[in-house]
Amino acid sequence: MTATEWANWAGNVHASPRVIAQPASLDELRTAVIEAAHRGETVRVAGAGHSFAPLCATNGTLLDLSRLSGIDRIDPETGHAAIWAGSRIADLGDPLLAHGRAFANQGDIDRQAIAGAVATGTHGTGRTHGSFASMIRAVELLRPDGELTTIDDSEPNRLRAAALALGLLGVMTRLTLATVPAYKLREQTRALSFDACLDAFLATEATHRNAEFWWLPAHDRCVLKSFVATDDEPFRPETPEAPPGTLERYLKPDAVDWSWRIYPSLRTVPFVEMEYTLPLAAGPEAMRAVRALMQTHHPDCTWAVEYRTQPAESPLLSPTQGVQSATISLHQAIGLPHEPLFRAAERIFLAHGGRPHWGKIHFLDRGQLERLYPELPTFRAIRADLDPARLFTNASLATLGLAA
Ligand SMILES: Cc1cc2nc3c(=O)[nH]c(=O)nc-3n(C[C@H](O)[C@H](O)[C@H](O)COP(=O)(O)OP(=O)(O)OC[C@H]3O[C@@H](n4cnc5c(N)ncnc54)[C@H](O)[C@@H]3O)c2cc1C
Incomplete structure (x- = not known):
């Protein structure tokens, strides 16, 4: 862990986290989260830093999951792929092809971390194939107490919250995404x-x-x-x-x-x-x-x-x-x-x-977002349940009422 400066890809968001942790295992990740909680710091996870909005900015603990990457497994029956959260999209095409699979759609670039792309609803174009968030079938989350929990379709509203959560529910460690035959x-x-x-x-x-x-x-x-x-x-x-x-x-x-x-x-x-x-x-x-x-x-x-x-x-x-x-x-x-x-x-x-778009620049306030997102209260209730002490937030997200 090191104290350092952080900036996003565009260079329009800067932060001075107290530490940037790069865990190489779930145990190291757990330790980083629990230590931050004991110090009373907030925690943010950065993917590839390609958001233009200040989603990752923190003066507490910033997590970089790039050492937790790769495909964990692909279900041969369903084609669902369990993928480590820090994987870059660019690194997933060849291993998916090795199983005859691919994502149904992608955006303009492939430099993002898969978790970062999911967390903001990153998308390509076309009316039949949706965003990375829409491909989510299950999310494994590390909660503030260091426990792992898996959210799947047995809890539909929780899954609808976890599929596009801006890092507000906990640290996504493994994501299960639907894939299609390679094309x-x-x-x-x-x-x-x-x-x-x-x-x-x-x-x-x-x-x-x-x-x-x-x-x-x-x-x-x-x-x-x-x-x-x-x-x-x-x-x-x-x-x-x-x-x-x-x-x-x-x-x-x-x-x-x-x-x-x-x-x-x-x-x-x-x-x-x-x-x-x-x-x-x-x-x-x-x-x-x-x-x-x-x-x-x-x-x-x-x-x-x-x-x-x-x-x-x-x-x-x-x-x-x-x-x-x-x-x-x-x-x-x-x-x-x-x-x-x-x-x-x-x-x-x-x-x-x-x-x-949650990852891009806007000038809206809390009231405007509440009017645009009628299910925000449901999201907030799920967030409060998973992270009652508001560990996984920052000043910008709190001001927008997302972590209320
Ligand atoms: C050049 C460029 C092209 C782009 N093209 C497109 C496009 O075609 N379509 C589109 O929709 N968007 C596009 N974007 C926006 C971009 O895809 C999103 O902002 C995306 O979130 C960036 O992914 P990232 O890995 O850099 O995530 P970051 O910006 O680092 O983080 C985004 C969010 O994900 C959260 N997060 C990351 N990892 C985890 C984790 N393990 N657990 C919990 N939360 C996590 C962060 O806390 C943050 O809230 C583009 C951006 C750039 C700079």
Whole structure:
């Protein structure tokens, strides 16, 4: 254990934990948690630090579970995979393929820890295959007293809480996720005008396995991307990473590969991001309003705006809870102003029934979150039961009323 400084990937969240512990076993993890509790410190777990929101910040004990990684077992009957919480998503594709399995969907990158991705509802695109949280079948948690408990579908509401819990219920040690037979995807992109892209997206989105588009403000053009399942042999032309906001960054030659190699992109230039999830039907109008806002009031922000879809999901804190959804994501380079644009865009999203991505930037307060998440009281009650002394919290989460 060492006293040190911590910063997230984007560099917009900094913290000075008293200790950062990297347990290599459940016993070491248990000791770190119990010692923190005895010292009266709060505990946070960091995955890969890829959240833009201050979820991991603490001046108490910060846990890094990267030494608790790998696939524990895969049930040959169900295909459910028990995975150690600190595993990076990028490291899971090959071992899953060895069992003929894969995740049904993934997001833009694969650098996150599986537990971090689950804990914030990290998602890709497509109305038939949901977020990592939606794949959860059981969660093994280390509680404040160091005891391990497994939450599964024998306790449906607890599982709905644990599937997307922002680290508020305890330390997730092993996660059991549903997997699907391994599959290959063909990636196709094309550039279109804004109106043509929105029309094409709406016409094809429901029939494509995964589709999304990026609007590039500097060009006022879009790149429509789709993934179609294929049995073709893998091929992937090498393309250098083009600068953010350019058409070349998103417009790629066709490629075929195993799903987990096709989904992620390279993201090396740090940025901050806001993402809202909206009822599916409200998405196009909100997207048009965001485009008008950026063209009239924020022409200096040239980073792409991403548009995706998601199925309705059941976790208590899922932004897509109960509704098929569209998601809209805004990006801005680190060091350039983002707050005026993000605040103005947030007003548009809220007017269209949006809910924020938990891992990204938002400006909501406790009252607003309570109105957006009608099952927050149920989540809080489960949290209070599992962590009555509020060990697993921080100032930001407490202010938002999530650990109340
Ligand atoms: C370049 C980039 C691309 C992104 N692309 C997408 C995308 O396509 N789709 C999308 O939805 N999001 C995306 N995100 C957001 C990102 O996926 C989420 O913020 C995710 O939570 C980050 O995972 P992480 O491992 O870095 O978790 P962290 O940010 O480190 O932690 C997230 C939360 O998980 C909790 N946590 C982590 N491990 C544990 C554990 N073992 N037990 C209990 N709690 C734990 C933490 O306490 C925290 O509350 C992107 C972010 C970046 C920087």
